[in-house]
């Protein structure tokens with residue numbers, strides 16, 4: 001039997017990914033590539049919604065690819081590509097837009113949050129249609145599963161609704177995808193504001209652990225993480241959001257259970273605990289940073305991986321697109 005298919009995407013919006021991106025998504029990408037037929041893309045078209053500087057976008061796309069490789073995404077075991085290299089994404093994106101209700105799209109919380117921040121006059125239409133392009137990314141590959149963080153759950157639901165609608169109107173065409181959202185790590189919180197998600201768009205960088213930051217900077221951020229006034233290292237996301245977040249980070253990176261870690265710190269203070277978390281994080285990220293920088297020294301190698309990836313992805317995507325065009329009544333070019 002063929003392996004189930006998995007697809008996911010990540011935006012090249014910043015120089016570095018953060019720990020939330022890794023624990024919420026990329027860690028699962030690495031695990032799933034062994035058991036699944038995996039397609040992973042750097043979604044540069046999605047990144048255009050935040051109007052990045054062209055030079056930075058180009059650089060960050062390659063930095064993103066290098067980081068994915070350094071974190072364990074392996075082009076021998078998956079198809080790694082850049083979204084804009086496969087034009088079918090835009091083409092199916094339009095079909096998805098035509099299938100989506102205005103009210104339905106207006107209810108997406110990511111859109112609501114962003115439009116509330118900048119106002120209706122200034123918000124780009126791309127932010128509004130963003131989930132339909134994401135639906136196209138997923139449906140083109142007939143993905144069974146989509147590993148993402150908790151914040152993407154609503155977009156996956158929309159994708160399922162659109163697939164169901166298309167299938168019932170035009171005949172079964174798309175596989176219904178499911179979100180692959182882990183229990184631990186699906187939402188990593190800001191170290192300075194442990195009730196808000198760790199995010200590259202946060203106002204201050206002091207609560208953000210960046211994969212490519214220096215070991216010293218990351219250790220310092222962890223040691224100054226906001227905690228409560230208690231002394232007990234115990235998982236309690238309501239009373240102790242800061243400590244609980246650090247426990248999640250410690251546990252997911254070390255592979256040890258939260259109970260075991262709590263046990264180790266009975267009778268010890270927060271200072272000792274933060275020191276231990278800092279060490280785990282720093283030692284985990286140190287080789288990733290080194291490897292990323294090495295990979296970036298050889299852009300020809302990166303471009304070759306991306307060319308092969310785009311060819312493989314393009315074949316799958318164009319097959320789905322042709323079927324969609326046929327079903328919706330577009331005349332095939334003679």
Ligand code: ATP
Pocket residue numbers: 009010011012020021022023024025147148149150151152185186187188189197198199200201202
């Ligand atoms: P922003 O926070 O600026 O919206 P982002 O950090 O969410 O951007 P994306 O490229 O949109 O970056 O997300 C890549 C993946 O990382 C997605 O699957 C997303 O769900 C996941 N992710 C992002 N932030 C977190 C977090 N704090 N905890 C767990 N997963 C996260």
Ligand code: LTN
Pocket residue numbers: 007008009010011043046133134137138146147148152155
């Ligand atoms: N919207 C996602 C990024 C993304 C994605 C996708 C994730 C774009 N296309 C397809 C999974 C599958 C985000 O903001 N994290």
